[in-house]
Amino acid sequence: MLYHFIRFVGRIYWRLRLEIQFEGEASIPPEGPFILISNHVSNIDPFITHVFCPRLLFTMTKSSAFRFKIIRFLGPKVGAFPTRRFRVDPQAVRVALRLLGEGKPVGVFPEGERSWDGNLRKFRIGTIKFLLKAGVPVIPCGINGTYEIAPRWGKFDWLTFRLKKERVVIRYGEPILFGNHGSRIAREKALPDAMERVVQALKSVT
Amino acid sequence: MSRMEEYLKLESELMEAHQNLLRSEAVLGTVSEYLPMYCGGKLLGYTEVIIEQISGFLLLENTLEFVDKNGKDILHRWDFEQLNSLLISSKAIQIYIKKEGLYQFRLIKDSPKLWEDSLKKSVERFYLVQGLEVFTYQPVIKTRKVTT
Numbered sequence: 001m002l003y004h005f006i007r008f009v010g011r012i013y014w015r016l017r018l019e020i021q022f023e024g025e026a027s028i029p030p031e032g033p034f035i036l037i038s039n040h041v042s043n044i045d046p047f048i049t050h051v052f053c054p055r056l057l058f059t060m061t062k063s064s065a066f067r068f069k070i071i072r073f074l075g076p077k078v079g080a081f082p083t084r085r086f087r088v089d090p091q092a093v094r095v096a097l098r099l100l101g102e103g104k105p106v107g108v109f110p111e112g113e114r115s116w117d118g119n120l121r122k123f124r125i126g127t128i129k130f131l132l133k134a135g136v137p138v139i140p141c142g143i144n145g146t147y148e149i150a151p152r153w154g155k156f157d158w159l160t161f162r163l164k165k166e167r168v169v170i171r172y173g174e175p176i177l178f179g180n181h182g183s184r185i186a187r188e189k190a191l192p193d194a195m196e197r198v199v200q201a202l203k204s205v206t
Numbered sequence: 207m208s209r210m211e212e213y214l215k216l217e218s219e220l221m222e223a224h225q226n227l228l229r230s231e232a233v234l235g236t237v238s239e240y241l242p243m244y245c246g247g248k249l250l251g252y253t254e255v256i257i258e259q260i261s262g263f264l265l266l267e268n269t270l271e272f273v274d275k276n277g278k279d280i281l282h283r284w285d286f287e288q289l290n291s292l293l294i295s296s297k298a299i300q301i302y303i304k305k306e307g308l309y310q311f312r313l314i315k316d317s318p319k320l321w322e323d324s325l326k327k328s329v330e331r332f333y334l335v336q337g338l339e340v341f342t343y344q345p346v347i348k349t350r351k352v353t354t
Binding site: 062063064066067072075076077081082083084085086087088089091092095098112113116124125126153 | 241243244245248249250251252253254255256290291293294295296300301302308319342344345346
């Protein structure tokens with residue numbers, strides 16, 4: 001309920017703040033689990049994907065984002081679950097697999113952090129293994145334009161509204177199907193090809 | 207000149223030119239506890255609570271050191287092989303030390319990006335001397351044999 005309300009308020013805010021266009025929304029399945037993988041160029045990316053994804057999204061979020069009490073309270077209620085980036089965090093993978101098992105979509109930023117220059121960074125090996133283990137459709141999502149608005153090295157002015165809004169394009173690509181890779185050996189074997197497919201898919205939408 | 211020789215030459219030149227490769231004022235923080243997070247009664251994961259403890263200087267030399275504000279007492283010293291992970295978190299650099307845990311250094315003036323890049327170069331050089339190359343830094347630093 002709270003998630004729906006925050007999405008509603010968030011949509012009004014972002015519509016007033018930005019000119020947002022969507023492409024390829026038909027790629028998002030109306031039901032069933034999927035993993036949304038996005039490029040990450042700005043700290044406003046997770047807000048935009050959460051608010052505008054056609055389905056209620058549950059996103060792996062860096063644990064340090066929960067250092068504020070308000071985020072600790074609201075984060076889990078709007079689909080954010082923590083992952084500790086400084087160590088292997090099996091709990092985050094367990095939660096993601098559980099959510100997928102319940103038919104919910106999970107969002108992941110495979111670069112693991114924001115890009116400094118707007119270009120795609122190297123993807124995390126563990127994330128690609130997770131995609132292979134999950135065995136659900138993987139939908140690439142390109143967030144275009146947010147780097148120009150709020151790059152990692154800059155600041156975002158949350159309260160400035162302009163008549164000429166900045167343009168952001170959210171582009172969804174065709175789903176990637178990796179099939180079943182239940183065993184560790186199968187995942188290791190499929191890793192290079194899967195990595196290449198994910199990189200190319202995200203490049204095609206950014 | 208091989209890649210390893212190039213690195214070693216660069217390192218010796220840098221060491222001769224500067225007493226420290228990098229020296230920055232920082233506030234040391236450590237994890238006081240890991241808070242479990244729940245939603246609908248189900249465990250979602252854990253988030254670390256970092257308590258800032260002491261101000262001092264972070265030094266990058268042949269090792270990574272944290273000294274007190276007077277620059278006299280070495281409070282921590284780590285060899286690069288002890289580093290399990292390194293990353294930026296907001297205006298801080300975080301390192302995960304094997305068998306010790308997470309340390310956070312909130313940099314007062316300097317850029318955490320500069321620290322991340324410099325530390326990565328030092329770690330790369332450290333392993334390269336042993337014939338290893340770092341192929342990933344997160345969630346843990348992993349190395350493999352250098353292929354020619």
